[in-house]
Amino acid sequence: MADDVHTNGAVASATDETLTIGDRDFSSRLIVGTSRYPNPQVMLDALEATGTELVTVAIRRVNVEDPAPESHLDLLRRGGYEILPNTAGCYTAREAVLVAQLAREALDTDLIKLEVIGDDETLMPDVEQLLDAAKTLVDDGFTVLAYANDDPITCRKLANLGCAAVMPLGSPIGSGMGLVNPYNLRIIREVVEDTPLIVDAGIGTASDAVTAMELGYDGVLLNTAIAEAQHPVQMAHAMRLAVESGRRAHRAGRIPRRLYAQASSPTEGHVGD
């Protein structure tokens, strides 16, 4: 990839490789959920402001008592977004595999955001079931983006199983607590070298997204931080800038932290020397 071209001190262009997940390339490194917005128009405006190309949807039973719920799928497709179905709400590998297969049929996609949770309070992944489901789905030809604990061993196993992306949580889903264990996220980046890593869950505000990208993560997946912000569209724009900013900072290479000062101005020729 070409280096940034500087013109009169300004960055004229900043070429970056695309985010590759399976056989798809994305120029945006932000994946955005479609839930909890005040209304569909705010959702569409917010998605546009993020610049995202990939949005998540849930797979749910059609309600027998209240059939034919309004679907926003057509709106999303008209917006040109690639659809990433999730297996949210699944507690076992068996459920998650069935939901993934239903999603593939419903949406004509091999993409799946694999979530297998252990309980309703934490929404933390059940690692045993997650690994089992990931193996089955990879073997079945799915492009698996696996939501995982911020555990280096689990993340490495998911990568070795052939997941197209591994997505450790920053903090519990919807909590907005940010990256509560950045040291684990650093270790995960070191042990998972060749598989895209995406921070999924827990992002609260723009600085959390910046930090994730500065840690060398390939992308960020978020929903609530935008959808429940006081001004979702403004937050959406902030998140876009945050991901781009963090990515650029990571590629630029930060200075080492020093305990003592290091003068920026010349150390020779002080008046009075």
Added chain:
Amino acid sequence: MSSTPDPRIPVTVNGEARTVPEGYPLLAVLKDLEIDPAEATGVAVAINESVIRRQDWADVTLAEEDTVEIIQAQQGG
């Protein structure tokens, strides 16, 4: 009352126990849920944990104790 009562069979549709006439078509189940197979987007069906491809919907009828799951893509994170 008819001397040949309509035989009904127990099935489960999206977790709800129901009885339907023997040989009840899958398309009729979808119609009950106001799903138009020609129009519906983001819908899929599984019977007994096997996905039924959309092109096969018209050929499927329910058997006793079938468990039917009919899903739709919805907003989610």
